[in-house]
Amino acid sequence: MSKEKDQTSKLFSFFFTTIGFILIVFVAYFSFTHKANTESKFVYDRFNHMLKEFDKSYHNSLEKFAHSESCTTFLVQANNVILSSSHIRSIGLVENGIITCNTISGKSAIPLEDTLDMGNKTVEITFVKQKIRSTFNSDHSGLIVVHFGLGNESIVGFVLHPKEITEALRNTNSDFSNFIRIKNTIISPDGMSWIAEPKDIVVESQQTSLFSTGYYYSLMSFSTFLVRDYGYILFLWLFAGVAIANHLYRYLSNVDLLTLKIQVGIRRHEFIPYLQPLFDRSGFMIGAEVLVRWKRNGEILSPYHFIDRAEHTGQIKEITTHLMVEVASKLKLYNQNHRSIPLHIGFNASAVQFSDDMLLNDCRQFQRELEGQNYSLVIEITERLELPGESIYIQKINALKEENVLIALDDFGTGHCSLKYLHQMDVDYLKVDRSYVKAINSSNYRIELLDNVIDLAQRLNVETIAEGVETEAQEQYLRDKNVTLYQGYLYEKPISIEEFIDKYIKTS
Missing domain, CATH: 3.30.450.20 (PAS domain)
Incomplete structure (x- = not known):
């Protein structure tokens, strides 16, 4: 950098x-x-x-x-x-x-x-x-x-x-x-x-x-005239250029270039939705998780390159707003001439998004755009950052629930105070982190943690979603544990919303 x-x-x-x-x-x-x-x-x-x-x-x-x-x-x-x-x-x-x-x-x-x-x-x-x-x-x-x-x-x-x-x-x-x-x-x-x-x-x-x-x-x-009559001005300008370069370098040393690039990307609508389908035990597609990709300079960048910074700076709020508007408009455009099917549409939300009402307003707008259609809006709360103060956090969650927004606790067991949050909120889904699923058929201690997470969810009567399912052996193990919903490359990789509509909605 x-x-x-x-x-x-x-x-x-x-x-x-x-x-x-x-x-x-x-x-x-x-x-x-x-x-x-x-x-x-x-x-x-x-x-x-x-x-x-x-x-x-x-x-x-x-x-x-x-x-x-x-x-x-x-x-x-x-x-x-x-x-x-x-x-x-x-x-x-x-x-x-x-x-x-x-x-x-x-x-x-x-x-x-x-x-x-x-x-x-x-x-x-x-x-x-x-x-x-x-x-x-x-x-x-x-x-x-x-x-x-x-x-x-x-x-x-x-x-x-x-x-x-x-x-x-x-x-x-x-x-x-x-x-x-x-x-x-x-x-x-x-x-x-x-x-x-x-x-x-x-x-x-x-x-x-x-x-x-x-x-x-x-x-x-x-040239002789230029040097003789304007040489001192040229020298001063050259000196100014060097001074400005030095000043700019010091300024940039205190400014995060990635943050500036993300802001430019937001302004140019470079952040686009990719959807990874969600399947039930029978293999039927019942919805999708909306993921973000950055289309920059002809490349498609994964969240690995920017998501932590976007969450830290709060830019994730504007990115989420754009994703929800884009997904709603594409689904609405298709359903104007076709019968809609029941779908679970999930968006990720980090801790910083619970500091104000921006997420709540985005959810309301999403539901207004798709009013009368068979879509269930799910907010998947990630645990990469600790949630804000308990009273604010509970207030925002309750406001979402009042708008009939479903809540999923994402990356369960890997972040901040998972058990505390599970007891404090009315959770509709619990998403088992891919690191636990990857431990299946190994002697890793995580397999025991996976069993405990699944057992806890079932005792709390919370539906479980297994992330990162990549092999049939993993799928079979989860079936034996009565996990109901699956997501991973075994079924489908993240795809553009246009491809998702063509491949799954039009054929349903």
């Missing part, structure tokens, strides 16, 4: 700690993504602000000069726009796929590497790969160009300054990186076109028809 308690406390500690870890990781992830989304929103707002600035400059200062035949006039206006903005590296004029005018090279005739056709759009953004020696020198470097115009004639292109890209995408948090996506190209904080690695997690958080922004990170970077 100590090992089971230790395992239970460890399992609970593991469960508690695991759930806590999951919650902490979830909170950390929420905080992580919230920070990343906030940064991404900032990048989005900054680029959106630039686009609005370019749009205003185009319509206010450059649109009317886009169709001018004079490159000089266009460049004057374009340079004025560049001087008023820190975001613009250069401005160019594209006509039919050729750069005809540019603030860096002046009047020119440079063909575009990629064909640009605005179609019906008045604004477009592209990423043009180009080595920029002053800033980057890589095959992945390039420029973001914002185009204004219509179709493929007289398009004005605003080239963002590369430093603006790095400034906009830079963040103070090293756990993740911002990006801006132009069509199918992702641009990283270093201004390079970038392809995501398999280990990277890419999240696109803000999006327009022209561009989108987001962030990317690796599991390693998130």
Whole structure:
């Protein structure tokens, strides 16, 4: 049991700690993504602000000069726009796929590497790969160009300054990186076109028809963030899990796990009735003793595993209530459409059940359920525990007798003060314990005790029931002693109530 308690406390500690870890990781992830989304929103707002600035400059200062035949006039206006903005590296004029005018090279005739056709759009953004020696020198470097115009004639292109890209995408948090996506190209904080690695997690958080922004990170970077920002909480939670496990173990050391399991079994209706038939001298079945079995985790457990504890804790009261309700309902259900036969139905009751009126009320309910049918209710008083004070005990027995409940003294001669109880109560049956029956045909002193018990019952005019009859020799000996009722594996083992009804009541 100590090992089971230790395992239970460890399992609970593991469960508690695991759930806590999951919650902490979830909170950390929420905080992580919230920070990343906030940064991404900032990048989005900054680029959106630039686009609005370019749009205003185009319509206010450059649109009317886009169709001018004079490159000089266009460049004057374009340079004025560049001087008023820190975001613009250069401005160019594209006509039919050729750069005809540019603030860096002046009047020119440079063909575009990629064909640009605005179609019906008045604004477009592209990423043009180009080595920029002053800033980057890589095959992945390039420029973001914002185009204004219509179709493929007289398009004005605003080239963002590369430093603006790095400034906009830079963040103070090293756990993740911002990006801006132009069509199918992702641009990283270093201004390079970038392809995501398999280990990277890419999240696109803000999006327009022209561009989108987001962030990317690796599991390693998130783990670093988790340990750095939430490590102390994880440690405290782990410490709490160990402390709770220790506390739970101490608690369980003072709590009987079997008692808790029995209570759960009662709540789940796991205690079920098994009936062992009772036979007369002619071999006719005249009734049955209701026994209890525990159907737990697919197994059928005998009373050996729980009955002593259930009696000691008083849980046997609830178990008996359930058994009486179950048996009454099954017998009543069958007899609604069939003629009932006379039957002796016995239930065991221990000393603790005479401390209140619960047993009496259960008996009354049982008789109400089967009212008008030929059943005799018998309470078999076991002697595993000493009965309560004499006055209470006699009062409860008399109350049962007033309700026409028959009384049997079970396990006679093996328990507490059998002779005293036999003289104090009005007993209808005396059940000879199986240990005496087992002594038949042996030289054991118990055979003499058996003879005395049978003789005493006959002199008191109390009907005797022999328990645990397993051999024909035992049966013959008891017949010779004029014992009238028999119970044991020689006749039938305990069976479920459904099988009892099918095998004995339906065929009677």
